[in-house]
Amino acid sequence: MEDYLPLFYIASAIFGAILGSFACCQAWRIHEKQKGRKFGSRSICMSCKHQLRWYDNIPVISWVTLRGKCRYCKAKIGVSEILSELGLAALFVAIAYVFGIAPEAFVLMAALVLYWVLLVYDAKWGELPVVLMFCAIPFAIAFQFFLKGNIFQILLGTGFLTGIYYLLYYFSKEKLVGGGDWILCISIAIFLGRIEFVIVELFLSNFGALLAGAPQVLKKDKKQIPFGPFLIIAMVAILLMRDFLLKFFIIY
Ligand SMILES: [Zn+2]
Incomplete structure (x- = not known):
């Protein structure tokens, strides 16, 4: 098991970032639903409603390359998205480190x-x-x-x-x-x-x-x-x- 630890840390960081992005999106989804607004299954820009492509949705990387703005309308995406991704990635790595593969x-x-x-x-x-x-x-x-x-x-x-x-x-x-x-x-x-x-x-x-x-x-x-x-x-x-x-x- 010990041999797999470095791999476990890397996987934890990647999954943490992906799920951090997912969690942020789910929060929006639940909020829009409670307000009675439709929220499609595909991600859209909350400002211009342009449908986002897969390369607009890569956790951390997309945010950094687009400098926190929408590719289509240049509206600010907000720091909460990247904080959510980085935060959960960091916590996943910390959990992996403390508890190990368990x-x-x-x-x-x-x-x-x-x-x-x-x-x-x-x-x-x-x-x-x-x-x-x-x-x-x-x-x-x-x-x-x-x-x-x-x-x-x-x-x-x-x-x-x-x-x-x-x-x-x-x-x-x-x-x-x-x-x-x-x-x-x-x-x-x-x-x-x-x-x-x-x-x-x-x-x-x-x-x-x-x-x-x-x-x-x-x-x-x-x-x-x-x-x-x-x-x-x-x-x-x-x-x-x-x-x-x-x-x-x-x-x-
Ligand atoms: Zn937009």
Whole structure:
């Protein structure tokens, strides 16, 4: 297996970029559908509606060669596309590095594509498609199955994180956290699988949102910052640092 590791890293980077592009596209697709607009199966430019050819759709490479503009109308495609592709590619490589060629690596990568659609969607439109959040739960259970997680720990962590977010949502009437955040917390907490990790998750995601939200608060911008992306990124960060954190908590 060790001989295949370099190949595994390269494949992870390529698939990460392709699926990062796919996730971005799916987020648009779901959004257009919810707005009742038709969205064909072929990719089109969101500005001039020109149908894109395969060579306009190569992750990262197309964006760089076209300098982030549509080939036909020169409208800006936006940095979110390339960030999505590079971001997921980087995370896939990190997962491959940390978990190696193992079932839990593949489960986490698959779930991350789902989370990526949610992340892009929440970042763009400040909402979380509910169905997708429930779809993440089986992946989380499979992940714990392969890791041989402790069922008591999993239930404790899940009850704690989901409970906190549900109460925040319930009592703040969506002013503090969005209505979907507590549903997202179910799969995230199962993935984390331990109460200690859940506490780190709470700290990391709130810290991230606070940092990102500070400029808006200073400008007295009332726009709510979407919380989903921070929950997702914090979860991935914790899972990648799993061994380190475990050692830390066992010592203390
Ligand atoms: Zn165009």
